[in-house]
Amino acid sequence: SAVISQKPSRDICQRGTSLTIQCQVDSQVTMMFWYRQQPGQSLTLIATANQGSEATYESGFVIDKFPISRPNLTFSTLTVSNMSPEDSSIYLCSVEDLSTVSGYGGYTFGSGTRLTVV
Amino acid sequence: GNSVTQMEGPVTLSEEAFLTINCTYTATGYPSLFWYVQYPGEGLQLLLKATKADDKGSNKGFEATYRKETTSFHLEKGSVQVSDSAVYFCALSPTPGNTGKLIFGQGTTLQVKP
Numbered sequence: 609s610a611v612i613s614q615k616p617s618r619d620i621c622q623r624g625t626s627l628t629i630q631c632q633v634d635s636q637v638t639m640m641f642w643y644r645q646q647p648g649q650s651l652t653l654i655a656t657a658n659q660g661s662e663a664t665y666e667s668g669f670v671i672d673k674f675p676i677s678r679p680n681l682t683f684s685t686l687t688v689s690n691m692s693p694e695d696s697s698i699y700l701c702s703v704e705d706l707s708t709v710s711g712y713g714g715y716t717f718g719s720g721t722r723l724t725v726v
Numbered sequence: 727g728n729s730v731t732q733m734e735g736p737v738t739l740s741e742e743a744f745l746t747i748n749c750t751y752t753a754t755g756y757p758s759l760f761w762y763v764q765y766p767g768e769g770l771q772l773l774l775k776a777t778k779a780d781d782k783g784s785n786k787g788f789e790a791t792y793r794k795e796t797t798s799f800h801l802e803k804g805s806v807q808v809s810d811s812a813v814y815f816c817a818l819s820p821t822p823g824n825t826g827k828l829i830f831g832q833g834t835t836l837q838v839k840p
Contacts, residue, residue, distance in 0.1 A: 614769075641828070650815065650830045651770075700769055702828070704819075714760055715819070715828055720769035 609705045610635050614718030621691055621725050628687045629721045631701035636681035642674070645698040645720075654699075657684045691725045698722050728753045728820050732831035735813075739806055739838050747801040747834045749790075749816035757818040759783075759792055759799040760828075764813045773801075773814070806838045 611634040621627050631640065642654040654674055655663040663676040677685045688695055701718045733748040751759065761773040761783070774783030779794035788803045799816060816831040 609772075650832045651828075653827060656827075698769075714758065714772050714775045716772065717762075717770040722767075 609714075610637065610703050610716045612701060612703065612716055612718040614701055614721060616721055617719060618722040619724070621723065623692050623725055625691055626687055626689045627691065627723060628685050629699055629701075630685050631683070631718050633682045633703055637703045638681070639704065640678065640684045641702040641704075641715075642676065642684075642686045643700045643702060643717075645700065647696070651700065654686070688723065691723075693725045696723055696725045728757070728818060728829050730816050730818055730829055730831035732814075732816050732834050735833070736835040736837055739836070741808055741838055741840055742805045743838075745801070745803040745806045745810075745836065747814055747816075747836070749799045749801065749831060751797050751799065751816075751818050753797075753818055753820055755820060757820050759790070760817045760819070761788070761790055761799070761801050762815040762817060762830075764815065764833075766812070770815070806836070808838045808840055811836055811838045 613632045615630055640657045643651045644654050645651045653666050654669045655665045655676055657663045657676045657678040659678045659681050673689055675687045698720045700720045702715050704715050729752045731750050758777045760775045762770045763773045764770050773788055774785040776783040776792035779792055782791045790799050790801045792799055813833045813835050815833045817828050819828050
């Protein structure tokens with residue numbers, strides 16, 4: 609299955625600043641997904657990042673707050689802009705493994721970025 | 727719409743006890759089903775999956791069977807260990823390979839005591 613390197617693993621940021629999170633995949637993938645996991649909560653999809661086009665955002669998430677870049681088929685970034693304490697969460701990227709030796713591979717996640725906004 | 731419902735946690739068990747975490751889903755079509763595990767301070771790891779009705783996913787002693795008639799995908803393990811303490815998420819993919827949206831349940835915290 610795909611291997612995802614995500615960084616930073618954690619950060620503590622001042623309110624009003626921005627943080628960019630990077631995900632690098634060891635194989636080419638069409639779509640990459642960004643999720644948010646608020647403290648004690650489940651995962652919520654923020655957006656889907658396609659190479660060569662603008663990201664598709666889920667209800668409640670907007671490009672001005674969470675701009676995404678997808679410059680090639682192995683890399684994507686998510687920026688959390690103008691942060692407030694409410695943005696304190698774990699942010700994860702994910703890709704879908706469509707084909708592995710054992711068939712459909714499901715989804716692989718990065719190790720996550722634990723963001724604390726103070 | 728598509729949704730996943732898991733049993734409320736936390737679940738607290740003694741070592742070597744039998745584990746069941748219930749998961750039911752609502753979906754149109756033929757979704758794929760997953761269990762993910764999140765150990766303290768870590769990201770999500772795929773535990774097991776099933777892509778069609780009656781498939782049984784298994785890994786590390788955990789099992790779950792895709793039951794279309796009851797729209798369920800309950801997670802079981804015959805003898806839990808302290809190292810199994812984690813948060814477990816049931817999830818579905820409505821149309822694998824197409825849009826790729828993954829829908830999660832709320833997560834169930836498992837605590838295993840020695």
